């Protein structure tokens with residue numbers, strides 16, 4: 212057996228995928244799926260909502276593969292990268308036996324999915340300046356840690372992981388663990404990402420999403436990109452009609468060339484605002500440090516974070532705090548908004 216599949220839960224390897232009965236002859240009368248025969252007159256969706264939608268719509272799989280520069284065989288469309296994270300944990304971690312390994316501080320969904328699954332979490336700290344310490348990660352890794360989550364650029368610290376450190380982890384854990392690299396914010400960075408490492412690492416999964424740069428957070432559409440055997444395994448545990456038709460239509464539309472051109476302009480605007488906001492925040496007396504960021508957010512250490520949070524809230528501005536996160540108690544994560552929103556935040560913090 213493929214050594215990567217051998218890491219998966221035996222019952223998932225043995226699972227017969229739930230049958231989806233949507234791929235038929237387009238002109239056929241569908242009396243096989245217990246749907247309602249009428250689309251309501253008020254149904255304004257681009258796909259008839261009375262019908263179940265294809266689990267992995269080929270057109271979207273192909274469009275995402277073309278967009279990310281890979282083959283359709285390497286792509287699984289998911290309901291946001293959150294679902295991909297959950298699928299990976301469920302496919303590889305046996306409750307009460309297996310673990311995931313995360314590099315903290317990082318995105319909370321890895322831990323959440325593991326806890327739901329009953330899998331322990333090994334937290335390996337990033338270095339004081341939030342770099343990946345490959346030596347420490349490998350020293351803390353044990354065979355029970357079936358999945359290692361890396362996030363680049365990392366949420367909430369904003370930095371991209373160094374390719375040498377990531378490659379060292381990938382090489383050392385080849386055939387021993389799945390390494391999932393979450394690239395939710397890659398479009399805001401100047402980095403190429405780790406898709407190029409895929410042919411050399413059958414246990415690597417890259418997570419991408421349309422939620423951030425493409426502005427489709429509400430549509431819930433992401434992609435897991437990996438070797439075909441891994442894609443087939445993860446797809447096996449998705450419910451048969453998982454992707455809503457309107458989501459698929461919205462995602463396909465977002466991948467049209469005009470929309471992609473608009474997306475690039477908006478990314479430029481966000482990156483420009485990120486630089487402007489970082490400089491303006493760093494000049495405020497209440498700010499102790501603004502961390503460099505390659506995402507659409509800034510991690511900012513305040514002299515009095517509660518006061519900054521309170522002043523922002525008074526003006527109706529929500530910021531993210533980390534009261535229980537070691538090393539981040541005095542920090543807030545600020546999403547880059549529009550120019551007007553960022554100015555409003557600066558004014559609120561100046562008053563504070």
Ligand SMILES: Cc1ncc(COP(=O)(O)O)c(C=O)c1O
Nearest residue numbers: 291292293318366395420422433
């Ligand atoms: C690092 C990271 N990964 C994944 C996600 C979830 O993205 P999605 O909307 O695709 O589920 C987020 C959302 O904030 C994130 O910060």
